[in-house]
Amino acid sequence: MIYWARFVTKDTEDQLNPSPDSRGDLWDSSHTPDSEIAETSRRERQKALDSIESSLRPGQDAMGKWKGGRLAVSAVPGAGKSTGMAAAAALAIARHQLNPQRQLIVVTFTRAAASNIRAKIRQHLNNLSISPVGFVVNTLHGLALYIATNHPALSGLDLENATLVVPTSSHRLIRACVEQWITHNPRLYETLIEGCQFDSEETERWRRRSVLRTEVLPELALKVIHEAKSSGLTPDQLRRLGEKIPDDYQIMNIAAGLYDNYQELLQKQQLIDYDEMILGALRVLENPQIRQSWQQRVFAVFEDEAQDSTPLQNQLIEILAQDSGNNSDLANLNLVRVGDSNQAINSTFTPADPVYFRQFCENCEALGRLATMDRAGRSNQIIIKAANFVLKWVNDKFSEFPELPFRAQDIRPVDPDDPQKNANPEPHGQGVEIYQPESIYDTVNLIFKRIFSIFQQHPEGSFAILVRENRQGEFIAKALRQPQEYEVEVNLSDYPITIFDAYESARQSHIPREMLQLLQFIHRPHSPNYLKAALKVLSDRHRIPNQDFNILAAQPEQFLYPGPLSPPQSENVSRCRQLCCSLIKARFELPVYELISFLALALQYEKSELASADKLATRISQHTAGNQTLSAMLTTLDEIVSSEKFDTIETDEENSDDSIFTRPGQVTIITMHKAKGLDWDYVFLPFLHEKNIPGNLRVNPQKRFLGDFTLPEVARAQIRAYLHNYQQLPDITTAWEQAKYLKNAEEYRLLYVAMTRAKRLLWMSAAQLAPYSWRKPENQQKQAPCPVVTALKTEFPHNFISRSYNEDN
Ligand SMILES: Nc1ncnc2c1ncn2[C@@H]1O[C@H](COP(=O)(O)OP(=O)(O)OP(=O)(O)O)[C@@H](O)[C@H]1O
Numbered sequence: 064m065i066y067w068a069r070f071v072t073k074d075t076e077d078q079l080n081p082s083p084d085s086r087g088d089l090w091d092s093s094h095t096p097d098s099e100i101a102e103t104s105r106r107e108r109q110k111a112l113d114s115i116e117s118s119l120r121p122g123q124d125a126m127g128k129w130k131g132g133r134l135a136v137s138a139v140p141g142a143g144k145s146t147g148m149a150a151a152a153a154l155a156i157a158r159h160q161l162n163p164q165r166q167l168i169v170v171t172f173t174r175a176a177a178s179n180i181r182a183k184i185r186q187h188l189n190n191l192s193i194s195p196v197g198f199v200v201n202t203l204h205g206l207a208l209y210i211a212t213n214h215p216a217l218s219g220l221d222l223e224n225a226t227l228v229v230p231t232s233s234h235r236l237i238r239a240c241v242e243q244w245i246t247h248n249p250r251l252y253e254t255l256i257e258g259c260q261f262d263s264e265e266t267e268r269w270r271r272r273s274v275l276r277t278e279v280l281p282e283l284a285l286k287v288i289h290e291a292k293s294s295g296l297t298p299d300q301l302r303r304l305g306e307k308i309p310d311d312y313q314i315m316n317i318a319a320g321l322y323d324n325y326q327e328l329l330q331k332q333q334l335i336d337y338d339e340m341i342l343g344a345l346r347v348l349e350n351p352q353i354r355q356s357w358q359q360r361v362f363a364v365f366e367d368e369a370q371d372s373t374p375l376q377n378q379l380i381e382i383l384a385q386d387s388g389n390n391s392d393l394a395n396l397n398l399v400r401v402g403d404s405n406q407a408i409n410s411t412f413t414p415a416d417p418v419y420f421r422q423f424c425e426n427c428e429a430l431g432r433l434a435t436m437d438r439a440g441r442s443n444q445i446i447i448k449a450a451n452f453v454l455k456w457v458n459d460k461f462s463e464f465p466e467l468p469f470r471a472q473d474i475r476p477v478d479p480d481d482p483q484k485n486a487n488p489e490p491h492g493q494g495v496e497i498y499q500p501e502s503i504y505d506t507v508n509l510i511f512k513r514i515f516s517i518f519q520q521h522p523e524g525s526f527a528i529l530v531r532e533n534r535q536g537e538f539i540a541k542a543l544r545q546p547q548e549y550e551v552e553v554n555l556s557d558y559p560i561t562i563f564d565a566y567e568s569a570r571q572s573h574i575p576r577e578m579l580q581l582l583q584f585i586h587r588p589h590s591p592n593y594l595k596a597a598l599k600v601l602s603d604r605h606r607i608p609n610q611d612f613n614i615l616a617a618q619p620e621q622f623l624y625p626g627p628l629s630p631p632q633s634e635n636v637s638r639c640r641q642l643c644c645s646l647i648k649a650r651f652e653l654p655v656y657e658l659i660s661f662l663a664l665a666l667q668y669e670k671s672e673l674a675s676a677d678k679l680a681t682r683i684s685q686h687t688a689g690n691q692t693l694s695a696m697l698t699t700l701d702e703i704v705s706s707e708k709f710d711t712i713e714t715d716e717e718n719s720d721d722s723i724f725t726r727p728g729q730v731t732i733i734t735m736h737k738a739k740g741l742d743w744d745y746v747f748l749p750f751l752h753e754k755n756i757p758g759n760l761r762v763n764p765q766k767r768f769l770g771d772f773t774l775p776e777v778a779r780a781q782i783r784a785y786l787h788n789y790q791q792l793p794d795i796t797t798a799w800e801q802a803k804y805l806k807n808a809e810e811y812r813l814l815y816v817a818m819t820r821a822k823r824l825l826w827m828s829a830a831q832l833a834p835y836s837w838r839k840p841e842n843q844q845k846q847a848p849c850p851v852v853t854a855l856k857t858e859f860p861h862n863f864i865s866r867s868y869n870e871d872n
Contacts, residue, residue, distance in 0.1 A: 122436030123147030141441030153187030161197025211343030440486030468808035
């Protein structure tokens with residue numbers, strides 16, 4: 064199907080199956096058999112090998128010297144993990160004369176990182192005059208998919224007929240498995256409706272049903288299925304786990320039922336999710352002959368960002384890295400894993416957990432095969448001090464907890480004779496600067512002025528503004544585009560500074576979903592689910608006042624067409640009704656192909672959003688050519704939303720390498736999560752408020768009838784405890800407390816990652832006034848700063864900056 068191209072990329076094909084011309088032709092110089100030329104090229108190659116080896120700093124050289132077996136490298140941010148791994152890969156390829164029949168597999172977490180490492184390895188091989196055919200760089204999913212699709216009968220993945228889905232809680236697949244569960248489990252459903260405070264009033268029961276159907280159960284399904292599936296757990300294992308935990312709601316039993324339905328629907332509808340790719344590859348490798356042939360082909364596996372992989376991904380890597388003659392013996396793994404558990408920032412929304420990498424490090428340590436690198440040349444010394452302070456401060460704060468958020472490890476500057484040029488550079492300004500502007504408007508004004516003044520002195524510098532959530536990035540991007548409206552005194556677009564808003568396109572990925580939800584509603588206005596989803600879209604886009612939509616959605620007929628005897632509607636409800644009715648009317652008055660443009664205008668999209676909506680409309684009409692009906696349009700749109708990321712007008716960052724984010728003379732606006740692995744000369748971290756960092760798990764008031772916790776988080780903490788072999792499985796209250804701890808710990812690690820991206824200046828701020836929700840940035844109120852900001856201010860008083868300093872520098 065069309066969507067697979069994104070994963071089985073031409074690159075993967077070419078790397079694993081190079082063209083006949085390149086097979087076995089490892090040394091480019093081999094077509095110069097003349098002995099003199101051969102000797103010269105041998106000497107040159109040796110010189111190039113020596114030069115790679117001598118470019119490695121202590122710690123990296125453990126990777127460079129690796130000759131086989133297991134090796135763990137645990138290193139601080141900026142120590143040179145990725146750089147060292149690329150060099151070590153080139154050295155291994157050269158030393159062992161790897162070729163298409165015996166390859167080194169390098170895996171990493173994102174496609175951008177994979178393309179970055181691939182480019183570095185190719186560069187080294189080029190210097191060594193070696194053809195780039197002895198290695199493959201891929202993401203774990205890309206690799207798994209490649210294995211699975213090469214053996215469709217064994218993996219069960221039939222790409223000709225299957226479609227990849229990336230479910231969300233409003234995805235039709237998740238909705239369908241919830242509806243099936245409700246039909247087959249009336250008693251458990253009733254227990255949930257009654258909740259912890261029984262209310263016999265009928266309207267309240269309708270409201271609770273709506274909350275359960277459209278929010279609680281879909282969210283539980285989404286979280287638990289992914290968690291269990293990518294940890295290799297089956298629905299029956301979840302059921303058995305549930306039997307060990309006393310719980311009136313039987314959360315784990317519900318989760319198991321949802322998981323069963325999900326798997327059944329996935330199969331019936333020939334859909335595949337990301338976890339299925341890994342499971343498919345593992346099924347292939349269960350076959351002894353095929354496993355052996357893969358193992359013979361794989362010389363070794365090198366994994367970067369190893370703290371981010373899940374248990375099933377680890378299993379896949381370990382199978383591939385085994386010596387084909389010694390399948391049962393894990394000691395024979397040819398596996399280098401490089402990571403930093405202090406930078407684990409995916410564990411609250413994926414089953415990745417730093418604990419697995421820590422265990423690998425401990426096992427390697429026992430074998431004398433652990434290298435640690437605590438020296439890093441990226442940042443100036445004051446940034447290093449601040450990052451070390453934060454790590455210690457956070458660990459002290461959590462000292463009573465059984466686990467600490469960070470492994471206690473200070474970053475140290477490199478030695479003066481380090482191979483890195485300009486290592487630990489001189490600080491710009493104070494090196495670390497902490498601000499407490501009055502408002503978020505004041506914040507962007509300060510940032511833009513500071514960027515402008517630095518740019519005048521260093522036009523070649525790289526700048527980044529890192530945000531915690533996409534909406535903050537949107538706010539900054541708008542302030543850049545319309546400085547007057549945001550009371551910003553400097554218009555950066557008047558100067559030759561490039562602005563790269565990395566998430567413009569990601570932010571626009573809401574467009575197909577919003578269009579789908581509105582079109583589903585106008586197609587079937589009497590469906591409570593569709594009505595509620597449409598009301599939510601309209602409220603998110605500020606077209607109607609926010610309110611509890613469950614009550615309105617519970618009785619669509621009464622809401623949309625109130626009779627003369629119906630109770631009068633409030634002003635707010637009546638505004639919602641008018642807008643909804645005008646959308647329904649458009650369905651009958653406009654041709655189908657004009658509906659998307661109409662809805663885009665109704666949502667008051669901006670110019671670039673309108674362009675993306677038009678592009679979407681064109682794409683749909685191409686797909687539905689000849690069948691201009693609303694049903695056909697909905698089918699195509701549904702497929703787009705559930706199976707691919709719609710490319711908006713902007714560039715698709717996934718296909719680019721890291722360098723587009725870090726170009727000289729460019730200001731990049733990007734989230735803290737996506738900034739991982741990258742670095743810039745000047746890094747700005749605005750809006751550091753306690754509400755976000757460390758944040759808190761909140762129970763939405765509409766869901767409080769179930770208790771003061773959320774079902775998905777509780778279930779997830781219980782599964783995690785089971786996977787990590789906790790002595791006692793946590794009950795609901797304990798599991799909720801554990802979930803809160805995990806969230807806080809991860810937020811602090813995210814801040815640490817963000818801080819350690821900076822080379823010359825780290826600029827941090829917490830505005831006194833900030834919005835509670837970034838959906839409405841204009842609604843500012845007093846916001847407490849992130850506690851780390853307060854602690855840094857006390858510890859580094861000279862780095863707390865007054866406005867006048869900023870203006871003079
Ligand atoms: N041996 C070296 N010689 C010269 N420069 C180096 C060396 N090792 C690392 N660097 C430089 O140090 C910086 C950090 O390196 P790299 O990105 O590989 O670190 P990392 O450990 O992967 O960082 P993080 O974990 O924070 O993503 C880069 O600018 C890189 O070019």
